[in-house]
Amino acid sequence: MELRCVQKAMMDEYFKRDSERGLFPTFAWFVEEVGELGEALLKRDKAGVSEELADVIAWALSIANLVGIDVEEALRLKYGEVLLKGSASSCDSH
Template structure:
C-alpha cells in the first residue's frame, strides 16, 4: 500500500528541481488553479475530469509541502488522527453550517 509519504516522495523525485525553481508562490497558484478546475468538473458532473483534478490537487499539494519542507502525512495525521479536531468526536458531531 502506498502511503501519503510515499506519494510525496515520488512527487519530490519527479518534480522537486522544477518546483523549487518555481517557488512557493507560483506553486501555490498552480494548486489553486487545480482547485478551480475541480469546481468546473463538479459543476459539469464530469467524473473523469473530477478524478483527474483531485489527483492533480493532491500532486500539487505534495509538491508545495516538499518546497515548504514538511511531511504532509505527519501534519495531517497529527491534526486528524483520532477525531474531529474541532469537536473531538469520532465521527464528527459539529453542527452543520
C-alpha cells in the same frame, strides 16, 4: 500506496522544477487546479473530477515539499483520532 511514498515520489520527480519556479508560483498552479476541480464538479464529470483531484493532491504535495512538511505526519497530528478509528485503522488489510 502510502502517502509518504507518494510525497517522496513527487519530490524526486518535481522538486527541482518546483524550487526553480518558487513557492508562490507553485501555489498559483495549485489554485488553478482547484478551479479546474470546481469546473468538473459543476459539470458532474466524474472522470474530470477524478483527474482534477489527482492534480490538486499532486500540487498540494509539491507545496508541502517546498516548505518541508511531511503530509502524512501533518494529517496524523491534525486528524489522529479520526484516523485511529473506523476504516482508516484497517485500511492496510485491503
